[in-house]
Amino acid sequence: MILELQNITLNFSGSKDSFRILDGLNFSVEKGRITALIGGNGSGKTTLFNIISGFQEGFTGNILFNGKPLHALSPAKIAQRGIGRLFQGKPLFQDLNLLDNMKLASGDSSGESPFSYLINRKKIDAGEQEKERQAIDILNSLFGADNKYTKMLHNMGSEFSYGEQRLISLARLFMGNYSLLLLDEPTAGVNPVYINTIRQIILRMIADGKTTVLLIEHNMPFVRDIADRCAYLADGRIQHQGTPCEVLDNREVKNSYLGIL
Amino acid sequence: MEYILHIVIMLNIYILLVLSANLPVGLANLLSICQAAFYGIGAYFSAYFLMRFQLPFIAVALIVMTLTGLCSLVVSFAPVKLKGDYFVLATLAFQMIVFTVLYNWTDVTRGPYGIPGIPSVKLFGIMSISGIYGYFILTAVLSGSVILLFRKLKFSPYGRVLTAIRSDELSVSALGRNPVHFKTWAFFISAGFSGLAGLIYASYISYIDPTSFTLDESIFILTALFIGGIGNVKGPVLGALFVVVTPEILRFVGLPDAVAANLRQIIYGLTLVLIMYLRPQGLWGKITLK
Incomplete structure (x- = not known):
């Protein structure tokens, strides 16, 4: 159980x-x-x-x-x-775009401290790219390779x-x-x-x-x-x-x- | 010319204050009405360090920002966990307490007499920033840097979580992020930068007293924020520009001397009401106040 x-x-x-x-x-x-x-x-x-x-x-x-x-x-x-x-x-989340909505759900929350982005930007950017790749993979696998959502990654949740x-x-x-x-x-x-x-x-x-x-x-x-x-x-x-x-x-x-x- | 430079210096100080208020209010959904208290705490700490020690500007700034940030924890530790009206009341109480302490603890703050003769800040411990031109350059560089910094913060992973908290705090918790942690940092950073504004103000004017840091001042900062628009970086800058420059423009519209002061207040008030009626999201905001 x-x-x-x-x-x-x-x-x-x-x-x-x-x-x-x-x-x-x-x-x-x-x-x-x-x-x-x-x-x-x-x-x-x-x-x-x-x-x-x-x-x-x-x-x-x-x-x-x-x-x-x-x-x-x-x-x-x-x-x-x-x-x-x-x-x-x-x-x-209405004020976040689709991609940020997906990234926020990531199990990896490193880089979300207010100072980490200023101190170690390269590492954070690499982590962000990895989350983006993961989000696209998930959308492609669930909705098909040519799905509309991967083309709307920067549309706000409210749209x-x-x-x-x-x-x-x-x-x-x-x-x-x-x-x-x-x-x-x-x-x-x-x-x-x-x-x-x-x-x-x-x-x-x-x-x-x-x-x-x-x-x-x-x-x-x-x-x-x-x-x-x-x-x-x-x-x-x-x-x-x-x-x-x-x-x-x-x-x-x-x-x-x-x-x- | 000096008059215009003075207005620009005050504008730069208010840009710091309004941008600082935007972090808890505009992004983290914490309506803080004690920003002037942090501004005042920063100013009084600055007066102490500038008058006692010959420290360079960067060192004084870091010390004052950290100490003011730590003062924000007095509010955060209890009420940030609470929400909405409770938090507003807690910040109101903090504002009143800070003003009362500054006004009545005369041994330390000199109470209503204020502290005169605060020295100018010294860059690298040697070169003293003096005169209106020096402060014009210092505040312009500082406000420009802080605008860039807050823009970076807004579009960073941290800013993303704060924006989400504003939309739906429960869902943020359910995704494994602790909203209290993020709000506490937002409030700490906000207090720190308000303290920095206090440092600039104290060293520029060279005199401080408690009446500069009242509840009215907190409401003035919030007014600028709501007029400019919350949740982004351009809105607070535009809001600061509006509240600092508009009253000055009204001085030159040729109102009869006998009623000029009152009429200016009425016109200013009406303009604020009209903006809120016609643009409830502020001049450059996307988020409408609820």
Whole structure:
């Protein structure tokens, strides 16, 4: 198991009452597989991602990543340990061009100190060229040798459509050295052609056998198509898990989440 | 001629101040309203070192910039981790505290009497920069160098991270960069260069007192930044040019003597409002204030 969540509990405090969003949740993610996390709106899926990637404080329980605890690490440290994240509805950095968006995702952050560029410019320039070459290689391998994105490297993030920004945000994750990728609704708001491209990108992510994908999705045909495992989150716990067919054909999941009687 | 040179020297000092403010405000999304406090700290440290020691300009500059930068950590260590309104309040508090200390710690700062007789800076420890022509050349070289330096910083990998922090801090964290680290450096560098402006000001005017480093001065620096445009290098330079030169131009428009001072303030204020209304991103900015 690459990721183990043990007895995770989280309460959100309101003005009068506190609300238990996760209630002793236990969940494990198998290495090298695609696992889909499904559940209704407000069931705590994104909150669980926030807990894993260090953005949510105030929970109890243990998180083990490759057998080592993640508790109390900052989001940046967790990312450096190898957990990448695609946020729901967050596009590219709008004021950076495509190339800089890709470079910023690189696992090599040397040269990003304010003085290093002034002190050792040659080395930094060489590193920047290497990152550019890596970015172009990734774009070519994902979108084809003659793709439009390698010709738009200097276009600002804001100049791309939402769907394109989603594709590039996924492509950007190849720049880092991630062994676990948390993808929050990668296909939301994206047209069917791009959904197919996203499917291919996610399959490429796990192709090396070293990377694991945990994704949140409401697109059930997509989940059936791509996921190896599926977990259903409701009432603060994982209620069912198994293959996508087993979970999605479960009577309770059908009734309470999919609305099929 | 000397009047024009004086305006240009003050313009060069404000270019340093506004460019310094642009680093936290324009790039790192930290609305700092204590830039005048760093300007003042730099000026008072400079007065001490220039009056006590015969150090060359470079040495005094490095010492003052480092000490002023270290003072920025007082603000950074707690509130930079906090964000938005909390940070603004923390910088406001720092500004008020620094002014109060400069005004009331009379044994050290001479309080409202100020410090007179601050000597000129000495290049290489021998050649004293004196007179308006000397300071014109010194400040022109300095502001030109600082413009180039900040341009390099903006387009460096460090500038890239700061620009990304402005867009989306959470995503920057998720990509393995610690925004607090980058913001702290931005604030440190900004304070250091504001301190350098304080050094030039103190040695050029040869007298400092706390009223030059008030909250009004911090707001004046921010006004210049927002008018010029945040997030790039040309905007702050143009903003400094606007706020320093416009009031001087208004002196020569032939307003009746009895109401000239008040009318100049009204015209200046209206011009600022019009610019913000017609160009909310500033004269040369791309980023619109939120």
